[in-house]
Amino acid sequence: MRRSLPLPRRPIRLAPLALPLAMALALPAGFPVAAQAQPRPPARAGHGQAAPAPQDMNRIVAVVNGEVVTQSEVASRARLFAMTTGLGASSDLITRLEPQIVRLVIDDRLRLQEMRRRRIVVSDEEVAAALSDIESRNNLPKGGLVAQLRAGGVDTRVLFDQIRVQIGWSRLIRQALGQQAEPTEAEIRERVEAHEARVGQPEYQVSEIFVPVDDPARADEVQRFVNDVVGRLRAGMPFPVAATQFSQSQTALQGGDLGWVRPEELEPEIARIITQMPVGAISNAVRVPGGYRIVALRQKRETGRDIATMVTLRQAFLPFTSQLDPQNPTEQQRGQLEKAQRVTGGCDAVEAANRAAGSVRPADPGQVRQETLEPPQLRQLVASLSPGRASQPIVTPDGILVIAVCSRESRNLAQYTPEMAKAQILRERVELVSQQQQRNLRRQAQIDMRIRPSAARDG
Numbered sequence: 001m002r003r004s005l006p007l008p009r010r011p012i013r014l015a016p017l018a019l020p021l022a023m024a025l026a027l028p029a030g031f032p033v034a035a036q037a038q039p040r041p042p043a044r045a046g047h048g049q050a051a052p053a054p055q056d057m058n059r060i061v062a063v064v065n066g067e068v069v070t071q072s073e074v075a076s077r078a079r080l081f082a083m084t085t086g087l088g089a090s091s092d093l094i095t096r097l098e099p100q101i102v103r104l105v106i107d108d109r110l111r112l113q114e115m116r117r118r119r120i121v122v123s124d125e126e127v128a129a130a131l132s133d134i135e136s137r138n139n140l141p142k143g144g145l146v147a148q149l150r151a152g153g154v155d156t157r158v159l160f161d162q163i164r165v166q167i168g169w170s171r172l173i174r175q176a177l178g179q180q181a182e183p184t185e186a187e188i189r190e191r192v193e194a195h196e197a198r199v200g201q202p203e204y205q206v207s208e209i210f211v212p213v214d215d216p217a218r219a220d221e222v223q224r225f226v227n228d229v230v231g232r233l234r235a236g237m238p239f240p241v242a243a244t245q246f247s248q249s250q251t252a253l254q255g256g257d258l259g260w261v262r263p264e265e266l267e268p269e270i271a272r273i274i275t276q277m278p279v280g281a282i283s284n285a286v287r288v289p290g291g292y293r294i295v296a297l298r299q300k301r302e303t304g305r306d307i308a309t310m311v312t313l314r315q316a317f318l319p320f321t322s323q324l325d326p327q328n329p330t331e332q333q334r335g336q337l338e339k340a341q342r343v344t345g346g347c348d349a350v351e352a353a354n355r356a357a358g359s360v361r362p363a364d365p366g367q368v369r370q371e372t373l374e375p376p377q378l379r380q381l382v383a384s385l386s387p388g389r390a391s392q393p394i395v396t397p398d399g400i401l402v403i404a405v406c407s408r409e410s411r412n413l414a415q416y417t418p419e420m421a422k423a424q425i426l427r428e429r430v431e432l433v434s435q436q437q438q439r440n441l442r443r444q445a446q447i448d449m450r451i452r453p454s455a456a457r458d459g
Contacts (some may be wrong), residue, residue, distance in 0.1 A: 002379040012322060015292075015309035016032075028051055030321040036365075037322065037431045039160070054399065058070055058071070058072060059071045059450075059451060060450045060451070061073075061074055061102060061449070061450060061451055062102065062254075062447060062448060062449050062450060063446075063447070063448040063450065064106055064109045064110060064113070064445060064446075064447050065110075065113055065307070065445055065446055065447075066446075067109060067113070069102070069105055069106060069109060073105055073158075074098065074101055074102055074105055076154065076157075076158040077101050077104065077105055077156075077158055078097070078098065078101050078401060079152065079153055079154045079155075080149075080154050080158050080159060080162075080245075081097070081101065081245050082152075083148070083149070083152040083154055087229045087408070088155075089453075097225060097229075098220060099204070099225070100211070100222075100246065101385065102224045104246065107225045107248070107438065107442075108161070108162065108165045108448060109440070109441065110438075110445055111165050111168070111172075111438075112161075112164075112165055112168070114172065114437075114441055115165070115168040115169070115172060118175070120168050120170060120171055120172055120175075121168075122164045122167045122168045122171075124228065126164075126167055127160055127163050127167070129165050130163045130167065130297070131145060131146075131160070131163065135236075136362070139325050140360075141360040144310070145159075165426055166252075168275055168399065169434070170430075171248075173250070173430050173433050173434050173437065174311055174430070174435060176314050176433050177429055177430065177433055180429055181429070182425065183421075183425040183426060185423050187322075187425060188418050188421045188422050188425070189418075191421035191424065191425060192416060192417075192418055192421050193406060195303065195304070195416040195421070196416070198262065198303045198304075199302075199305070200302050200303060200304065200305065201262070201303045202262075202263075202275070202276075202300060202301075202302060202303070202304070203260050203261060203262050203301060203303045203414075204243075204260070204262075204263075204274050204297055204299070204300050205258075205259065205260050205261075205294045205297070205299040205301075206259075206261055206266075206274060206295055206296065206297060206298065207239050207240070207243065207244070207250060207251075207255065207256040207257050207258060207295065207298060208247065208251055208256050208258050208293055208294065208295050208296075209226075209242060209243045209246060209247040209249075209293065209295075209375050210247050210248055210249040210291055210292070210293050210359070210437075211225065211226050211228065211246065211247070211248060211291050211296040212248050212290055212291035212435075212438075213290065213291045214439065214442050215237050222291070222292060223285060223292060223412070224292060226285035226292045227284075227285055229242055229246065229285075229294065230282065230284060230285055230294055232398075233294070233296070234282055239255070239296050240255025240256060240257075241255075242256075243255050243256025244256075248435075248438065249431060249434075249435075250427070250431045251422040251427075251431070256296075259424070259427075260301075260414075262303070263275055263281070265286045267289070267293070268288050269287070269288050269293075270283075270286060270288065270295055273286065273295065274295060274297060277295075277297040278297070279298065279299055279300060280296075280297070280298070280456060281296070281297055282294065282295075282296045283295045283296070290435065293337060295376065301393055301414060302414070303412045304415070304416065305410075305412070305414050306412060306413040306414035307410055307412055307413075308369045308370075308371060308410070308411055308412075308413045309369065309370040309371060309409070309410055309413070310367055310368070310369060310370070310409055310410075310411050311367070311368060311369075311370050311382060311405055311406075311407065311408045312347075312366075312367050312406040312407045313364070313368065313382070313403060313405055313406060314347040314350040314351045314354070314363050314364060314403070314404045314406060315346075315350065315354065315361070315363060315365065315401060315403050315404075316340075316343060316350045316351070316353035316354035316363065316401070316402045317354060317357065317359040317361045317399050317400070317401050318336040318339055318340055318357045318358065318359070318399055318400045318401075318402075319336075319357065319359065319398060319399035320332065320333050320336060320397075320398055320399050320400075323397055323398065324396075324397050324398070326349075326395075336357075336399065337393060337395070337400055339353070339357075340353075340393035340400045340402050343390050343393075343395055343402045345388075345389075345390060345404075346387070346388035346389060346390065346404050346406070347388070347404045347405075347406040349390060349404070350363065350390050350402055350403070350404040351363040351364070352380045353402065357401075369413075370382055370408070371382060379404065381394075382403065382405060385403065385404070385405040386405070387405045387406060387407055387408055388404070388405075388406075389404065389405075390402050390403070390404045391403045392403065
């Protein structure tokens with residue numbers, strides 16, 4: 001009689017793919033374990049919209065300081081956004097977002113031109129390293145992201161170019177800051193002392209999306225766009241993905257993460273909302289000086305007080321060669337279960353088992369906060385494990401997981417260090433200079449809009 005393999009009632013699932021450089025995944029990088037979602041196939045004629053003719057894709061949408069932006073570039077950026085958010089390529093939202101996508105493509109072109117003017121070069125090796133980091137944080141093998149992009153009908157150069165511009169623009173801003181890029185010891189000390197004086201007062205962990213309004217005549221159009229994004233965020237679109245693709249703040253590089261902030265550090269319009277929002281909520285689009293801002297409240301706490309249980313873990317993942325049918329497991333699946341049952345001991349044994357299994361998932365997901373582990377079953381499992389002991393095998397649709405807790409300690413995560421003060425000061429300066437530089441580029445540029453962004457589809 002063939003033995004069945006019991007599935008957990010609620011399989012542990014990996015957070016969605018977040019591109020590029022998005023930081024706020026629900027699970028630590030490498031946390032397992034359900035099968036990765038398969039990329040959507042590229043849209044075809046007859047599946048919601050007609051495939052654009054080649055000559056339409058070569059139409060010039062805009063000329064930016066003498067360089068053309070084609071409908072093909074806009075469509076490629078739209079496909080990248082559709083893939084990273086899980087939207088279909090024929091989504092009505094993508095159609096409505098095209099004016100903003102055109103704006104982003106133009107802004108990237110302006111940044112690239114300024115990088116060339118200042119002789120700022122981003123090497124292929126730097127782009128490859130950033131790409132590797134994205135794959136690692138999203139539990140993908142080397143080359144896995146490129147394969148997903150190609151399977152989704154996305155030109156890989158679109159992502160490569162976006163990463164290149166993000167890295168180069170960050171470097172350009174650092175150069176523009178000059179000596180201001182290094183806060184003085186007095187500034188750092190003043191910031192730390194001010195923080196200590198506020199111990200016990202509320203502070204908030206916030207993410208943002210900022211969309212500028214450079215032309216007052218376009219304010220209604222921009223508002224419609226941000227309202228669309230808010231609706232999609234509330235329907236489940238990952239906030240880091242939307243921030244990376246559409247935010248014009250420097251925090252886009254970190255998926256919109258502002259970190260821990262106090263109300264007085266925010267615009268008054270945002271501060272009033274943040275103090276009233278429940279954790280996990282996403283605001284409406286808020287008009288602020290220079291544009292619109294969307295914020296998400298991730299956590300709240302008292303300044304200087306945040307006692308957390310921090311754990312270091314090891315995990316071994318023994319993959320199945322086919323999807324599991326619990327009532328009819330294959331010989332390979334039963335063999336993987338037997339191997340997992342033989343994993344005894346602590347972290348060294350689990351790490352060795354992960355190597356022996358040839359798993360592409362890292363054995364060490366890094367130190368994590370026990371109270372924030374998701375889903376709750378995973379949190380309960382980790383809390384119940386004594387350091388130095390491996391868990392029982394956890395059966396999932398695509399493999400078997402074994403976890404060991406290496407260490408567990410309580411720590412005050414709200415402790416404000418000089419290093420944190422320095423990083424915060426620099427982040428504020430970088431954001432200010434970035435917005436100034438982008439406004440200057442727009443103001444000085446010669447931008448000739450040739451056709452409406454959706455004209456290629458309108459035929």
